[in-house]
Amino acid sequence: MPRPEGCFAHEIRVTWGDCDPARIVYTGRIPWFALDAINAWWEAHVGQGWYQFEIDRNLGTPFVHMSLDFRSPITPRHRLVCHTWPEALGETSITFGVEGEQDGALCFEGRFVCVFTVADRFTKTPPPQDIREIVTPHLPRLA
Amino acid sequence: MPRPEGCFAHEIRVTWGDCDPARIVYTGRIPWFALDAINAWWEAHVGQGWYQFEIDRNLGTPFVHMSLDFRSPITPRHRLVCHTWPEALGETSITFGVEGEQDGALCFEGRFVCVFTVADRFTKTPPPQDIREIVTPHLPRLA
Amino acid sequence: MPRPEGCFAHEIRVTWGDCDPARIVYTGRIPWFALDAINAWWEAHVGQGWYQFEIDRNLGTPFVHMSLDFRSPITPRHRLVCHTWPEALGETSITFGVEGEQDGALCFEGRFVCVFTVADRFTKTPPPQDIREIVTPHLPRLA
Amino acid sequence: MPRPEGCFAHEIRVTWGDCDPARIVYTGRIPWFALDAINAWWEAHVGQGWYQFEIDRNLGTPFVHMSLDFRSPITPRHRLVCHTWPEALGETSITFGVEGEQDGALCFEGRFVCVFTVADRFTKTPPPQDIREIVTPHLPRLA
Numbered sequence: 001m002p003r004p005e006g007c008f009a010h011e012i013r014v015t016w017g018d019c020d021p022a023r024i025v026y027t028g029r030i031p032w033f034a035l036d037a038i039n040a041w042w043e044a045h046v047g048q049g050w051y052q053f054e055i056d057r058n059l060g061t062p063f064v065h066m067s068l069d070f071r072s073p074i075t076p077r078h079r080l081v082c083h084t085w086p087e088a089l090g091e092t093s094i095t096f097g098v099e100g101e102q103d104g105a106l107c108f109e110g111r112f113v114c115v116f117t118v119a120d121r122f123t124k125t126p127p128p129q130d131i132r133e134i135v136t137p138h139l140p141r142l143a
Numbered sequence: 144m145p146r147p148e149g150c151f152a153h154e155i156r157v158t159w160g161d162c163d164p165a166r167i168v169y170t171g172r173i174p175w176f177a178l179d180a181i182n183a184w185w186e187a188h189v190g191q192g193w194y195q196f197e198i199d200r201n202l203g204t205p206f207v208h209m210s211l212d213f214r215s216p217i218t219p220r221h222r223l224v225c226h227t228w229p230e231a232l233g234e235t236s237i238t239f240g241v242e243g244e245q246d247g248a249l250c251f252e253g254r255f256v257c258v259f260t261v262a263d264r265f266t267k268t269p270p271p272q273d274i275r276e277i278v279t280p281h282l283p284r285l286a
Numbered sequence: 287m288p289r290p291e292g293c294f295a296h297e298i299r300v301t302w303g304d305c306d307p308a309r310i311v312y313t314g315r316i317p318w319f320a321l322d323a324i325n326a327w328w329e330a331h332v333g334q335g336w337y338q339f340e341i342d343r344n345l346g347t348p349f350v351h352m353s354l355d356f357r358s359p360i361t362p363r364h365r366l367v368c369h370t371w372p373e374a375l376g377e378t379s380i381t382f383g384v385e386g387e388q389d390g391a392l393c394f395e396g397r398f399v400c401v402f403t404v405a406d407r408f409t410k411t412p413p414p415q416d417i418r419e420i421v422t423p424h425l426p427r428l429a
Numbered sequence: 430m431p432r433p434e435g436c437f438a439h440e441i442r443v444t445w446g447d448c449d450p451a452r453i454v455y456t457g458r459i460p461w462f463a464l465d466a467i468n469a470w471w472e473a474h475v476g477q478g479w480y481q482f483e484i485d486r487n488l489g490t491p492f493v494h495m496s497l498d499f500r501s502p503i504t505p506r507h508r509l510v511c512h513t514w515p516e517a518l519g520e521t522s523i524t525f526g527v528e529g530e531q532d533g534a535l536c537f538e539g540r541f542v543c544v545f546t547v548a549d550r551f552t553k554t555p556p557p558q559d560i561r562e563i564v565t566p567h568l569p570r571l572a
Contacts, residue, residue, distance in 0.1 A: 006179070013326070014239075014321075015322055015325050015335065015337070015416075016325060016335060016336035016337045016340075016449055016450065016455075017318065017321060017325075017449060017455045017457050019337065019449055019450050019452060020445055020446060020448055020449070020450070021194065021197055021198065021445065021448050021452040022197060022203060022205070022262065022451070023337075023341065023450040026174040026207070026445075027174075027178060027209075027446075028178045028446050031170075031171055031174045031209075032171040032303065032402070035170060035171045035303060036303070038302075039301050039302060040299070045186045047301055048360060049301065049302060049307065050301075050302035051164065051301070051302045051362040051363070052362075052363075054164055054165060054302075055164065055309065060165060061181055062165070062170070062216075063170045063213055063215070064212065064213050064533045065210070065211070065212050065213065066170075066174075066207065066209075066210065066211050066491075067210035067211070068208065068209050068391060069207065069208050070205070070206055070207050070208065070209075073205075073265075075313070075337070076337040076338075077337070077338075115334075119165065122216075125352075134225070156465075156469070157469050158465055158479075158480070159306055159468060159479035159480045159483075160304040160306060160313075160314050160461065160464060160465070160468075161313045162306055162307050162480065163302055163303060163305055163307070164302065164305050164306070164307060166307040166484065169302075169303045170303075171303050173445065177444060179442075179444055179446070181444075182444050182445060183442070184376070192444065192445060192505060193444075194444070194445045194448065194452075194504070194505040194506070194526035197445075198452065202500075218480070219478060219480040219481075220480070222483075222544060231328065238493075248549065252311075259452075306522060307480065307483055307484065308483060308489060308491070308548065313460075313491070313492045313495075314460055314464045316452060317460045317495075318457040318461075319458075321456060321457045333470050337430040337450065338450060340450055348451070348456070348499070348502075349456045349499055349500050350498065350499050351496075351497070351499065352456075352460075352495075352497050352499075353494070353496035353497070354493065354494065354495050354496070355493065355496075356491070356493050356494065357493055359491075359551075367539055400454065401548065405451065408502075
């Protein structure tokens with residue numbers, strides 16, 4: 001599914017320490033960047049990130065899947081803009097799309113699936129109503 | 144494709160610092176573990192890892208794809224055994240499978256695709272002959 | 287030496303993945319934050335960070351010393367403000383002070399010593415003149 | 430205080446992803462390695478690391494200080510041997526020394542001070558008696 005126009009963008013300051021001897025960002029760092037972008041999506045839209053979900057609401061959103069395609073190398077020469085949007089909201093799961101862009105070039109695109117859980121029991125649960133209501137208007141419309 | 148019997152196993156000592164407030168390994172660390180296992184596969188079979196490939200042989204193997212399914216949480220209570228094998232060897236690419244297991248439970252399974260490159264030019268290249276010869280006998284046989 | 291009034295402040299977005307099972311930032315992450323702040327100091331004042339120093343100017347600034355005192359825990363509930371300033375500039379070295387503050391509380395204070403090197407030879411060198419001129423006015427004055 | 434003869438050694442497999450564009454381990458990774466070595470000291474001597482301390486015993490050992498001197502660069506070409514020993518045991522604190530060595534060369538030396546806490550209250554406490562008894566014989570003797 002293509003990235004929705006004007007979706008949330010999270011900017012990452014790429015640094016020297018993110019890079020490997022090939023002088024580009026180490027592959028192992030890239031999923032970390034994407035996760036930071038998803039957490040920032042939650043913070044921007046719900047006013048709470050994973051930390052507050054877990055500790056204040058006993059709500060977990062563990063990942064059950066991720067897949068990424070790496071399109072071009074990332075360096076510290078430009079900020080990395082992570083376009084981030086919810087792609088689907090199921091009974092007990094949510095899918096996010098993330099596209100990382102730098103200086104106008106697509107660097108990676110990824111899809112991430114999380115399930116909602118009762119954090120201290122690690123059992124699946126439907127998302128709280130406020131979260132469902134916040135996420136729904138951001139979902140891509142079917143044509 | 145199922146994991147080949149008796150394939151290479153790389154053991155990871157999971158620690159406190161790998162875990163998040165949910166008291167399990169942070170998702171962002173898991174691709175990192177899988178990459179460590181793939182690098183260890185190279186070291187064990189070629190006697191060189193990514194560092195030596197790049198610096199001594201001008202050979203890069205950047206990732207173009209990764210996908211992971213997370214099956215159960217990882218904790219520091221047991222070593223994480225990463226079963227690692229080459230799944231396919233193309234003209235200029237290689238695919239690895241990695242399965243992480245802890246205390247007998249499957250924690251994650253992933254597939255990773257790398258391309259071979261001339262490191263200082265960042266252009267695709269077929270793998271060197273010695274690497275092709277080392278990898279080939281480890282590939283799963285077609286039935 | 288006390289922190290100079292109005293010195294450079296680098297803001298860090300602390301996240302879930304930075305925290306350990308004690309629900310506070312893992313100690314191992316804190317030097318990393320301080321290094322990010324020092325690199326940001328360079329970017330803000332010279333227009334180049336470690337990456338550009340190394341690759342565009344063949345200039346290295348490896349660390350020879352760091353010491354940190356940890357005063358109070360860091361969490362994702364507030365931005366971490368890293369107050370950062372050069373404390374001393376020697377013939378071939380520079381010392382930085384970094385103080386991390388969160389919600390008005392001092393979280394850590396650290397001192398970091400780097401030497402200037404010719405990057406590809408790994409030998410000490412005096413800093414380039416433009417860097418000396420940029421750093422000098424920021425050094426604390428003797429009373 | 431000099432390193433005691435024959436003290437505990439924790440071996441670290443340094444990898445490509447630990448290195449920065451200068452082709453040596455990134456400074457921000459080195460405290461992390463030292464912490465891994467201290468945690469491994471606990472595991473080897475008490476049979477429990479920080480994770481078990483916190484979760485099974487409600488015992489925390491947060492760091493209040495660290496200082497490191499960096500003597501020579503670390504690369505993936507050799508294992509990093511971290512010699513690790515308790516240097517002092519106070520009423521409510523413990524000091525560790527760590528020296529990282531690679532291919533016979535000293536890479537870094539560090540000192541780390543932790544306090545014992547009641548984990549869920551974050552208040553200082555004397556260490557449990559079994560821990561005091563395990564640590565004491567490893568302390569350097571006064572001449």
